[in-house]
């Protein structure tokens with residue numbers, strides 16, 4: 287099957303209002319798809335099932351599964367940038383930031399961040415990730431075209447287009463792995479700290495970003511030691527995600543007992559301090575009580591659950607960042623950033639504006 291045939295299947299699925307997901311993994315040129323053959327809404331109960339999981343930030347609300355047993359899978363390889371042009375990087379700094387200045391949402395976000403910093407200074411928590419949503423007009427551009435542009439523009443991201451008639455349409459290009467398990471091999475990452483990419487990967491990082499990312503690494507190392515042995519990690523390095531740079535540490539190990547206990551792994555990792563905060567409980571309470579909107583599937587996770595490849599059970603899950611929900615005439619963009627004692631509210635606002643550019647670039 288070639289890519290045009292695969293896209294035709296996706297279009298037919300959309301026309302029939304049947305659930306599906308189409309995705310491309312980081313640095314790969316294979317496009318995968320899972321097409322459900324009915325419109326039922328399946329929720330994940332035991333985490334033993336196989337399929338594609340789509341989980342909200344608040345997992346008590348239930349994650350959705352496109353089950354392998356009720357789906358057809360198609361995949362094909364493409365040349366990088368197949369079918370769509372790369373959209374030139376605009377200089378996202380001053381010009382765009384001024385363009386994007388939306389006074390009421392800016393005011394709200396500044397208040398939220400200041401409140402978060404105040405709680406940190408009181409010792410309520412050490413770090414909290416605070417976010418917002420932004421609605422942007424959405425022309426009649428085809429959704430598949432957005433997906434094609436995302437894959438062309440973000441080769442290092444997990445790019446997806448997910449649809450369920452009872453839930454809606456989500457697309458994204460996320461830089462963050464939640465966990466990858468193949469047999470008893472375990473891989474994850476600690477990703478945090480943001481600065482704009484200008485023209486070099488050789489950048490200096492400030493104390494705020496270094497500490498913010500170190501908190502995530504420490505948390506992940508501590509948590510994974512409950513389920514993983516032989517844990518090792520890379521040096522922390524600069525990772526490019528579109529027009530942004532992040533600090534990243536890769537972490538790997540071997541699952542204790544050699545079995546894939548994916549439910550336990552998700553329970554110890556999600557939500558990481560890259561999307562929630564530290565301590566988890568206090569940060570979650572602050573987020574739920576103070577963010578003035580529902581995160582829904584933003585900062586949840588998604589990906590292949592218990593899929594069988596090369597005689598092994600594999601799960602390949604990503605954190606749902608740099609994502610958007612498509613409504614009829616507008617797209618809802620979701621963005622946030624890590625707040626620590628050293629945060630500057632104005633800069634935190636600007637960071638969220640820069641993060642919206644990942645999605646806006648393919649919407650206009």
Ligand SMILES: C=C(O[C@H]1C=CC=C(C(=O)O)[C@@H]1O)C(=O)O
Pocket residue numbers: 415417462477478479480532559560561607608620621622623624625641
């Ligand atoms: C919460 C987001 O990003 C996280 C991942 C990388 C860097 C982050 C930061 O610098 O704040 C965030 O922790 C988002 O993009 O909405």
